[in-house]
Amino acid sequence: MSIKSNFSGFIWSPAKKFKDEILEHINKKFPVLHYYTYDFKNKEEFKNSVLDIYTTDDISPEKVENIKIKNMLNHSLSYTYFQFYIKEPKFRKKHKTNNNISTSVENIKKQIRQIYKSKVTNYIYDIIIHISDNFKQTKDIDIIMKKYEKHRKQEFVNLKYFLKCNFRNNVFNRADMLVRKHSIENYLKDEKFNFLMYKKMQKIRVNGDGNVYVNKFKNLIKSIKKNGFINSYPIIYSSNYQLTDGSHRLSIYFLFNKTFIPVYNDIKKSILKYKRLPSEYSINWFIKKNFTKNELSIIENEIKNLKKYLNLP
Structure with a gap:
């Protein structure tokens, strides 16, 4: 399946111990094609990678750094990057930007947050998972992740x-x-x-x-x-x-x-x-x-x- 029709996602370090459960949950609804584990030794490189990933979204860099990354730094400097396929993304227009956003993606993120927010220590909103809104974001994220390949530790693929x-x-x-x-x-x-x-x-x-x-x-x-x-x-x-x-x-x-x-x-x-x-x-x-x-x-x-x-x- 081409990256042009896939979605990209990240399971952040606060939810690391639930990674396998979350991927299995998504895979039951939409096939997760493959995923990669990333591990950083340097806080700055970790922070820069997360900031780069969120440049594809409409959230402010200040909010990413001062809220999301601040929380992540209390955990391991790692995350899981995965790609999955949705046959019917069911796009709507996002009010802020007028860009496409998949309602299927919105629903799966909502489900996962609902299941795991009580299990994550010091939970704050959107600290468990991030998923691209549309195919353009997926493509942009794929380009960004090539910059950080040296931090990729393992690759797994759907059997x-x-x-x-x-x-x-x-x-x-x-x-x-x-x-x-x-x-x-x-x-x-x-x-x-x-x-x-x-x-x-x-x-x-x-x-x-x-x-x-x-x-x-x-x-x-x-x-x-x-x-x-x-x-x-x-x-x-x-x-x-x-x-x-x-x-x-x-x-x-x-x-x-x-x-x-x-x-x-x-x-x-x-x-x-x-x-x-x-x-x-x-x-x-x-x-x-x-x-x-x-x-x-x-x-x-x-x-x-x-x-x-x-x-x-």
Whole structure:
């Protein structure tokens, strides 16, 4: 989805511990595509970034600095920047400026403030969340945030959005991930599951010992079951959220239906590792590699279920 039709939002530091809840709340109504966590070590840079963000709005800089930022400085020098999509923004004209403002945005901000204002220490109005009024503000904010990229610590993307980005011409390019998902699902049901299709795939892909890969995979599954998901091990993508590394972890995220997943854009590392952009592993790859009729049927069924999960035709 183009930034031209998205909205930008910020969850400020006074509401930091409710970040996940707030994003889940918004995502149930409007898809949150991705979000970034920012952390500043310097008060001046933090203050300047917030002032810059509010230049897109009609609030006075003095009010931002003397009320909002003054309150924020009692908390961590951090915030979460996210983008989400509203199919029907329902714009009205803002009285002060005659600019467009989305009534859908107004309503979601009102809901969040109502839910969390009693939970935030020393709450003052509009210290929980800020969202762009219209698409122009989103574009302007995106330009502003490029100035502060060095303070960006982590990136998370909506799992459904990430998976959709790995379709091309209605063909899913990473069916290998679905073989992994199918294998985990069956292993969790029966620890004696043989991983035959997975081993066959790995043998063809990387010419490695299938048993070694199976043992590593089992250890990963056990680790996640015991310790949960660790955000410091992100999924690597090259551009436009094209998966390049982390397919095993992605398959587990998918199986457990995680809303957001940690990701990292490292196209240089990806090209260095693969000597090219990563290969595509669509159903056509499995056909060309002479997988059996039964194996292809399993993969096709997994693709069908994936499309249903993503509401794709």
